[in-house]
Amino acid sequence: MGSIGTGYDLYCSTYSPDGRIFQVEYAQKAVENSGNVVAFKTKDGIVMAVEKYVTSKMLVEGTNRRIFSLDDHAGIAFSGIAADGRALANRGREECNNYKGVYGENIPSKHLSDRIANYMHVFTQYWHARPFGISCLLASVDKSGVHLHSIDPSGQCYEFVGMGAGKGRQAAKTEIEKLDLANLSSRDGLFHAAKIIETLHDDAKDKPYELEMSWICPETEMKHKLVSRELVKEVREAAKRAIEAEEDEDEDEDE
Numbered sequence: 646m647g648s649i650g651t652g653y654d655l656y657c658s659t660y661s662p663d664g665r666i667f668q669v670e671y672a673q674k675a676v677e678n679s680g681n682v683v684a685f686k687t688k689d690g691i692v693m694a695v696e697k698y699v700t701s702k703m704l705v706e707g708t709n710r711r712i713f714s715l716d717d718h719a720g721i722a723f724s725g726i727a728a729d730g731r732a733l734a735n736r737g738r739e740e741c742n743n744y745k746g747v748y749g750e751n752i753p754s755k756h757l758s759d760r761i762a763n764y765m766h767v768f769t770q771y772w773h774a775r776p777f778g779i780s781c782l783l784a785s786v787d788k789s790g791v792h793l794h795s796i797d798p799s800g801q802c803y804e805f806v807g808m809g810a811g812k813g814r815q816a817a818k819t820e821i822e823k824l825d826l827a828n829l830s831s832r833d834g835l836f837h838a839a840k841i842i843e844t845l846h847d848d849a850k851d852k853p854y855e856l857e858m859s860w861i862c863p864e865t866e867m868k869h870k871l872v873s874r875e876l877v878k879e880v881r882e883a884a885k886r887a888i889e890a891e892e893d894e895d896e897d898e899d900e
Contacts, residue, residue, distance in 0.1 A: 656772040668776055669769055672798035675778035676725040676810060680854060682711070683817045683841050684722060684782040684793055685807030685824065690831040690862030691784045691791045693722045694838035696811070696845070698852040712859045712871065716741035718751045718786050720859050720869035721761075724811035725779030725798075733777060737761055754785040758794035758802050766800025780810040784869060786861050813845035820844065831862035835872060840884035856881050 653659055654667035661667060680696035695711045712722045713734035721737055723730035740760045744752035752760075761783065768774045776798045783794040795808045806826060809817025820841045829837070835858060846854060858872040858880075 657769050657774070657776055658772040666769065666799075669799045672725075672776040672778045673780075676780045676798065677812050677814075679724040679726075679811050680711075681809060681811035681813045681817055681842055681845050682722050682724045682780075682782055683807075683809045683821065683838050684784060685821050685826055685834065685838070686791055686793055687829045687831045687834040687862070688827055690834075690860060690865075690867070691786075691793055692831055692834035692838050692860045692862075693720065693782060693784055693858065694835075694842050695722050695724070695857040696842045697855045697857055699855055700852065706855060706874075710857065712857045713737075714859075714869050714871075715757070715785075716745075716751060717868045718861075719754070719757060720784050720861070721781050722784070722857075722859070723779045723781040725777075729777045729779045730781065733761065733765070733779065733781065736764055737783075751787065753787045754783075754789075754792035754794070757785060758783050758792075758796065758804070762794075762796045762800045762802035764800075765796060765798065769799055782808055782810060784859070784861055786867050786869075791861055809841075816845055817841055831860050831864065835860065835876065835880045836883055836887075839877075839880040840887060843881065843884045843888055 653661040657666055657668035680698050682695050684693040693712060697711050709727050711730060714720045715737040721734055740757060741752050765777050769776050780797045785792050792804060794802055794804050796802045807821035824837055839856060842856060856877055858877050859869060860872060861867060861869050
């Protein structure tokens with residue numbers, strides 16, 4: 646970043662000579678330094694998983710969550726600054742409640758994602774504000790089916806079949822592309838999501854982590870719900886065994 650220190654990175658309302666907004670890029674860097682998030686659609690729903698670093702051995706399990714329900718039909722998972730994620734989740738809940746109060750029904754997925762994206766974009770337009778230091782994945786269901794939207798710190802919003810966020814974003818996308826999502830059940834999707842998170846986690850470099858998962862599927866009556874701790878533990882252990890088996894098989898082939 647050649648313009649760092651020349652004053653172009655002091656406010657998010659200032660462009661550099663080469664057309665960059667450094668404050669937004671710094672926000673994206675905060676995301677890239679955070680744990681991984683993966684989400685993808687299955688044949689009967691949608692699954693999300695988050696790698697939440699455990700910063701202290703004294704930390705109570707379930708503290709400082711990174712997956713939130715916005716309404717019965719929508720949930721959000723994020724990578725980046727936890728406080729920013731909580732603030733955005735509260736805004737998403739307000740949008741859901743306001744729409745339901747006016748129209749008497751759940752807000753459509755496209756409208757919800759656009760409103761959250763617009764809210765994030767506003768914080769890139771004024772000198773006295775800073776961009777949100779998060780990228781979020783929004784899972785929701787409406788009359789047209791299940792939807793997965795990705796929103797970055799600049800306020801850009803796209804709909805995907807599968808997506809990742811965090812420091813292993815590209816690797817997560819590559820792993821998701823290998824899955825046969827059209828024939829994958831949500832129950833099996835939990836296993837694959839846990840496996841992707843476990844594969845991306847580097848025990849030598851990264852801190853220990855807690856796995857958070859949520860889903861929308863027939864088992865939850867098509868409502869966004871957190872996966873039970875017992876089931877999370879089960880799929881995480883199954884993912885570890887699968888990875889170990891693959892590593893042993895690779896070692897046998899090398900010999």
